[in-house]
Amino acid sequence: RCGPASPLRTSPTRSLEEPRAQRTKRLLSGWDAPELSSDGDAGGSPGVQMPGEAPVPPLAASRRMPPRFAAKLSPLGDGSKKLPQALIIGVKKGGTRALLEFLRVHPDIRAVGAEPHFFDRNYEDGLEWYR
Numbered sequence: 186r187c188g189p190a191s192p193l194r195t196s197p198t199r200s201l202e203e204p205r206a207q208r209t210k211r212l213l214s215g216w217d218a219p220e221l222s223s224d225g226d227a228g229g230s231p232g233v234q235m236p237g238e239a240p241v242p243p244l245a246a247s248r249r250m251p252p253r254f255a256a257k258l259s260p261l262g263d264g265s266k267k268l269p270q271a272l273i274i275g276v277k278k279g280g281t282r283a284l285l286e287f288l289r290v291h292p293d294i295r296a297v298g299a300e301p302h303f304f305d306r307n308y309e310d311g312l313e314w315y316r
């Protein structure tokens with residue numbers, strides 16, 4: 186169920202030392218939500234840049250985003266074309282939504298809001314669709 190995951194943007198040392206609320210605030214600071222056009226494509230927004238890191242290219246320059254993901258932009262750099270770092274796979278009524286919600290509480294985890302259905306509905310469109 187996890188969508189295009191973002192790279193973790195915390196240094197291991199800093200993550201361990203920082204209080205959770207402070208770390209969340211730092212991760213979210215400076216994020217400007219991209220403006221979306223009517224077809225769900227993000228355009229013209231500046232990329233996200235954390236201190237000491239290379240700038241993330243604007244979304245429009247990096248890809249055309251499937252509409253279902255367009256409103257689920259992460260403050261941690263969805264402009265990158267990273268594939269997910271984890272997938273939740275399960276049968277219907279297996280409790281996968283509960284697992285996703287538990288994981289989503291963690292400030293370093295970003296996940297898509299809707300089930301991407303890549304493997305059963307969109308597989309033919311390839312990894313470019315997934316990203």
Ligand SMILES: Nc1ncnc2c1ncn2[C@@H]1O[C@H](COP(=O)(O)OS(=O)(=O)O)[C@@H](OP(=O)(O)O)[C@H]1O
Pocket residue numbers: 275276277278279280281282283
């Ligand atoms: N920890 C735990 N223990 C027991 N049952 C649990 C647990 N977590 C989730 N649930 C129940 O799992 C049902 C939802 O599963 P899914 O999220 O996989 O549903 S779905 O198929 O994606 O719609 C849903 O069941 P129903 O309420 O009968 O629909 C949840 O109540």
